[in-house]
Amino acid sequence: MVNVFASLLLSALLHLCSATRAALFDITSFSLSGHTDHTQAFLRAWAAACSSTSPASVYVPPGRFPIGHLHLTGPCRSTSITLHIAGTLSSSAAYPYSGGSPDWILLDGVERVSLLGGTLDGRGSALWACKASPGGRRCPAGATNLRVRKSKEVVISGLTSVNSELYHVVVEECRGVRVEGLRISAAANSPNTDGLHVEKSEGITVTTAVIGTGDDCVSVGPGTANLWLERITCGPGHGISIGSLGKRFKEAGVENVTVRWAVFKSTQNGLRIKTWAKPSGGFVRRVVFDHAIMHNVHNPLIIDQNYCPHNRGCPAKGANSGVSISEVQYSDIRGSSATAVAMSFDCSRRAPCRGIELRDIRLTYNDERAKSSCSNAGGKAYGTVEPPSCL
Numbered sequence: 001m002v003n004v005f006a007s008l009l010l011s012a013l014l015h016l017c018s019a020t021r022a023a024l025f026d027i028t029s030f031s032l033s034g035h036t037d038h039t040q041a042f043l044r045a046w047a048a049a050c051s052s053t054s055p056a057s058v059y060v061p062p063g064r065f066p067i068g069h070l071h072l073t074g075p076c077r078s079t080s081i082t083l084h085i086a087g088t089l090s091s092s093a094a095y096p097y098s099g100g101s102p103d104w105i106l107l108d109g110v111e112r113v114s115l116l117g118g119t120l121d122g123r124g125s126a127l128w129a130c131k132a133s134p135g136g137r138r139c140p141a142g143a144t145n146l147r148v149r150k151s152k153e154v155v156i157s158g159l160t161s162v163n164s165e166l167y168h169v170v171v172e173e174c175r176g177v178r179v180e181g182l183r184i185s186a187a188a189n190s191p192n193t194d195g196l197h198v199e200k201s202e203g204i205t206v207t208t209a210v211i212g213t214g215d216d217c218v219s220v221g222p223g224t225a226n227l228w229l230e231r232i233t234c235g236p237g238h239g240i241s242i243g244s245l246g247k248r249f250k251e252a253g254v255e256n257v258t259v260r261w262a263v264f265k266s267t268q269n270g271l272r273i274k275t276w277a278k279p280s281g282g283f284v285r286r287v288v289f290d291h292a293i294m295h296n297v298h299n300p301l302i303i304d305q306n307y308c309p310h311n312r313g314c315p316a317k318g319a320n321s322g323v324s325i326s327e328v329q330y331s332d333i334r335g336s337s338a339t340a341v342a343m344s345f346d347c348s349r350r351a352p353c354r355g356i357e358l359r360d361i362r363l364t365y366n367d368e369r370a371k372s373s374c375s376n377a378g379g380k381a382y383g384t385v386e387p388p389s390c391l
Contacts, residue, residue, distance in 0.1 A: 022055040022082065023048075027065070037092045039068040050076035057082040060118060066092035069101050069143075074110035074151070081110070085118020085159075102166075103147040107154065114155040120145045124165035128190045128214075142166040142192070152176050162186065167194045168213065174201040182209040188236035190214035195237065198224050200252065207231055216241045217267070222282060223252035230258075235265030239297070241272045242287065244307050246280035246323040253283035262292045266338070270300040273325060274307040277315045277348070280322035287328045294335030300363055301330060303377070305348040320350035328379075331359040342370035342387055345377035352376040361385045 025048045030041040042058070042065075049056035056078045067089050091104060104122060107113060122145045130139040142165030148154055150173045160183040161168040168184045171177050184195040195211035198204050199221030208231045211217040217234035220227060220242040234240060240262060242254055264270045271289045275282075294300040305321040308314035325347065342363040347353035356379030363370050363386060374390035381389035 022057045023052045024057050024059060025049050026059045026061065028061060036066060037068060038065045039070065039092065042067055042070055043072075046070075046072050049078060049081050050074065052078040054078065055080045055082075057084055060085040060087050060089065063087040064090055066090050068092045069103070070105045071103075071108065072106065072110070073108045074113075076110065080112040080114070083113065083115045085116070088119040088121055090121040091123040102141070102143060103170075104143045104165075105146045107146075107148045107151055109150045110154065111152045112154075113151070114157065115159060116155075117158040119160040119162065120164075121162050122164035122168075124163045124186070124190065124193070127165045128187065131191050132189075144168070144170050146170070147172060148177060149173055154178070155180075157181055159183070160185075163190075164193055166192055167197050169195070170197045170199070171201050171204055172199050174204065176203045177201065177205075179204070179206045180208055182206070182211070184209070184211040184213055184217075186213040188212075188214055194219045195234075197221060198227055200224065202226050204228070209233070211237060213237050219243070220254055220257060221245075222254065224254045225256050227257045229262070230260045232259070232262045233265070234262065235267050235295075237267050239264060239267045239269030239272050239299075241269065241274055242284055243272075243274035244276060245282050245284065246275040246278050246321050249278070249280055249322075251280055251282040253285065254287075255283070255285045257286070258288045258290070259292070260288075260290045263295070264292070264297045264300070264335075265295045267297050268299065269302055270294050270297045271302070271330070271333075272299065273303045273328070275305045275321045275323040275325075275348075276308065277306045277319040277321045282322070283324040283326070284328070285324070285326045289328070289330045289333065291332045292335075294333070294337065294363060296336050296338045298338045299341075299344060300335065300337050301333065301343045301345075301361075303328075303345045303347055303353060305346055321348040322351055323348070324351045326354040328353070328355070329357040329359070330361060331357075333360075334362040335364075337363050337365045337370050340365050340371050341373050343372035343390070345372075345374045345391070347374075347376040349376050352378060354378050356380075356391055357382065358385050358389050358391065359383050363387060
């Protein structure tokens with residue numbers, strides 16, 4: 001009797017495990033004979049996983065798989081989906097790629113999706129060359145390698161993104177996204193290839209990212225709250241930037257941003273907040289920059305409220321930014337500046353910066369004392385602060 005009971009219990013457990021085991025959909029199982037473009041195979045695998053009654057996994061085996069635009073939409077019937085990429089997804093067509101779409105791979109309206117491993121190769125070098133040519137203004141804008149939009153509880157782990165035409169990874173209108181082990185690479189002169197951009201999102205956590213690109217390593221757009229960035233290595237690139245903000249009058253603010261343990265290697269900027277000198281109802285508040293190392297960085301600590309790239313379409317002379325900046329803390333920042341002014345807080349006369357705190361800052365210029373520059377900035381300094389505070 002005991003053996004019969006044990007047998008029934010084992011059978012029930014095996015049935016339970018089988019019922020909860022993730023359904024696996026290998027994209028090569030959906031490929032058509034003779035086809036080298038795997039776009040439709042990927043979309044079929046996604047559709048099967050999305051409609052699954054159990055947790056599901058879409059698998060890309062080792063190798064190189066050319067794909068076109070992937071629009072992976074939810075909501076899904078499956079309670080969780082894993083995109084496991086063991087190989088490389090490459091843009092199926094070099095420039096011009098985008099074909100009217102601003103995104104190459106788009107996760108839209110999904111929940112509890114994990115993207116694990118793999119490489120995304122946007123093959124953007126031809127478009128970069130077009131933009132650098134005399135007729136560059138006639139070139140298409142390009143496509144973002146990966147955009148996650150209007151989604152919740154998404155995990156991106158171990159992903160590598162290379163040579164995106166435009167931004168590499170964008171998180172937009174999302175809640176509860178976790179990014180870990182991210183690697184991003186593009187040429188130092190590649191235009192508008194921001195590594196990671198977060199906008200209109202809340203509760204985003206990024207840990208351990210190595211980013212080298214032609215624009216901001218990380219950029220933070222309006223409507224972002226409760227963002228945590230930790231162990232970020234940046235270079236080449238334009239640094240970690242909050243903004244640009246204030247380009248439009250009606251714009252959501254940025255609050256509760258923490259950046260910890262960041263390293264900058266010969267970047268244009270280190271820790272930056274940038275706003276346009278235009279009227280705005282926006283704000284930046286409760287920001288913590290903690291534990292950062294600068295190696296030959298041109299602007300290690302910078303607030304620029306007169307931002308206008310390439311001096312095109314700039315506000316009228318004497319205009320002031322309406323973006324309010326307050327409660328910004330800098331602590332344990334050390335290293336070397338490539339310019340004499342290592343700290344520059346150029347704030348708005350209309351909305352002066354308030355509550356800036358400097359604590360344990362040690363920045364040098366050519367092994368000498370660097371300088372600081374302040375305009376319309378108020379706050380306090382604690383402990384050792386080099387260059388001397390101008391607040």
